[in-house]
Amino acid sequence: MANKKTNQKTIIVGLIAALIFVVLGVTVFSYALETFDVKAEELGAQEHQIWTAPFADYTVGGSDSQWIALAVGVTATLLLFGVGFGVAKVLKKRGKQ
Amino acid sequence: MHIPDGYLTTTVSVAAFAIVIVFWIISFRKIKLAEQQVPMMGLLTALFFAAMFANYPVLFGTTAHLLGAAVIGLIIGPFAGCISMTIILVLQSLLFGDGGITTLGANVLNMAVIGVFIPCALFYIFNKAAKPKSRGSILGMVFVSAFVGDLLAAVAAAVELSLSQGVFQYGLSVTLPAMIINHSIIGVAEGVVAVIMIGTLLKLRPDVLQSSPILGKLAIFENKTEVEP
DSSP, X not given: OOOHHHHHHHXXXXXXXXXXXXXXXXHTSOOOOBHHHHHHHHTTOOOOOOXXXXXXXXXXXXXXXHHHHHHHHHHHHHHHHHHHHHHHHHHHHHHHO | OOOOTTSSOHHHHHHHHHHHHHHHHHHXXXXXXXXXXXXXXXXXXXXXXXXXXXXXXXXXXXXXXXXXHHXXXXXHOHHHHHHHHHHHHHHHHHHHOOXXXXXXXXXXXXXXXXXXXXXXXXXXXXXXXXXXXXXXXXXXXXXXXXXXXXXHHHHHHHHHHHHOTTTOSXXXXXXXXXXXXXXXXXXXXXXXXXXXXXXXXXHHOHHHHHTSTTGGGSXXXXXXXXXXX
């Protein structure tokens, strides 16, 4: 069984990989024209937004700045780690009871 | 594959939510996490959220991004995997406008239920039938499971669109081929990433896979035999 240090190392390596994805996604692979959206629009579907997301298109106030997109991406990734970890911890604790 | 608001009829959206709620209840009841899976669930949630940032080119000028549902399900199990993917989809919808609110049920059904449970079920069946011991055959099963999972998630989206007759004038004969052609390629990418990630963990952190409700059932873990090259 791996010790705590090995687990921490895996998490750090994994988070670095996640942040690399964010950097690549914001800088190199940022152009998005998803198959699903293209096909749905070709077939006549139209989006009817009922909620204005605070960070729509992973940016703030429609800004084109890569730095803002990067900051949103990094913060969101860390938030997702926190939420995922927190939920897992609660579920694990509940399982022990 | 995130369906925005307005693409589905109310009936289809409500039906999807109804199915998803059943899976959420089952997942919350059945979930069992080993100690090292707790941070792993956090990591996989963050990793595949981040992976969705990178869009790679597919066919006819379109792009795709990784889903990761199969990898998450195979590593931490389908119940935890379903919750992990749900966290990603809920936050994407509420904070980033990626996927609608009314269509959240359909998106969870496609990506967190079908995308997670199908690869896990397939791998479970393959493992029971073939009892693989070599690294190659294990990773081959991982690839097929991830590929089929992604393809069926796209098929589900096509079915939901075709059932939304108030929005679309086209049936399944149009929506299905439209999704299947591109998602056959996207599925290959999904399978390759699944093979790379699980292959790496098999080599460096087999203990993480050993505690998985799906991969932990491999003969190499149950009989403690060495994995063949």
